[in-house]
Amino acid sequence: MNYLEMKNVKKNFGDLEVIKDISLTVRQGEVVAVIGPSGSGKSTLLRCATLLESMDGGELSYLGEKAVYTDNDGKVTYAGADELRKIRSNFGLVFQNFNLFPHFSVMKNIMDAPVRVQKRNKKEVYEEAKQLLDQMGLSDKENCYPYQLSGGQQQRVSIARALALKPKVLFFDEPTSALDPELTGEILKVIKDLAARHMTMVIVTHEMNFARNVANHVVFMENGVIVEQGEPEVLFNSTNPRMKDFFGKFH
Numbered sequence: 001m002n003y004l005e006m007k008n009v010k011k012n013f014g015d016l017e018v019i020k021d022i023s024l025t026v027r028q029g030e031v032v033a034v035i036g037p038s039g040s041g042k043s044t045l046l047r048c049a050t051l052l053e054s055m056d057g058g059e060l061s062y063l064g065e066k067a068v069y070t071d072n073d074g075k076v077t078y079a080g081a082d083e084l085r086k087i088r089s090n091f092g093l094v095f096q097n098f099n100l101f102p103h104f105s106v107m108k109n110i111m112d113a114p115v116r117v118q119k120r121n122k123k124e125v126y127e128e129a130k131q132l133l134d135q136m137g138l139s140d141k142e143n144c145y146p147y148q149l150s151g152g153q154q155q156r157v158s159i160a161r162a163l164a165l166k167p168k169v170l171f172f173d174e175p176t177s178a179l180d181p182e183l184t185g186e187i188l189k190v191i192k193d194l195a196a197r198h199m200t201m202v203i204v205t206h207e208m209n210f211a212r213n214v215a216n217h218v219v220f221m222e223n224g225v226i227v228e229q230g231e232p233e234v235l236f237n238s239t240n241p242r243m244k245d246f247f248g249k250f251h
């Protein structure tokens, strides 16, 4: 089943065409790595996929339900508020800079949206949050505040926070770029564990070894287009000069 489908997506900032006709399908259980040079439109693509950014063309759907579509005249239509709310509950997003609420404890960061937005039972959410903290190796941190944690720990809290909403698809935008190499490994291991549990994920990353070893599907973007996409082994052995040049920068 296609968990996420983007068809002919376009996004402009003024005269700048940042996403030019991108189509991407993510199936249940798939781990998709999005790689490419800085400024190629990776974050914008993720922001369109997660409805943080409006689209100027194309289609976006989750589990077959259309969030955005474009008719033959180029008119872009969004689903209604109720439908969008339902569609939004299908995905979570983990940012580069953790984006935790600084004035909330770790536990409150995780419980806030499930309790306040999803109106779920507090005790039940608490039990699940404890399990998630345990899974993230943070069982002794529930009463800490973000400033009391390392960057790697903060990022693990933000992953737990995203998972508490039980997303079908989890998006990561460069989840390790604010971390030093040791802490980077910590986060990559967490994501690898999630992959082993068949979590469907889309990960923008500069960690080429990680993309190669953990992703089932790799997408190489440049200048707002997908230059090539496919299985990691095929992509990382591409003869495309642009990609060879890009990979060369990581050696």
Ligand code: ADP
Pocket (backbone or CB within 6 Å): 013, 016, 018, 036, 037, 038, 039, 040, 041, 042, 043, 044, 045
């Ligand atoms: P990447 O994540 O691959 O580094 P981005 O999606 O952040 O690339 O940016 C792609 C292009 O869009 C860049 O040229 C960037 O300057 C531009 N851009 C991104 N966000 C905005 C914005 N809100 N307003 C104007 N230009 C933007």
Ligand code: MG
Pocket (backbone or CB within 6 Å): 042, 043, 044
């Ligand atoms: Mg980016």
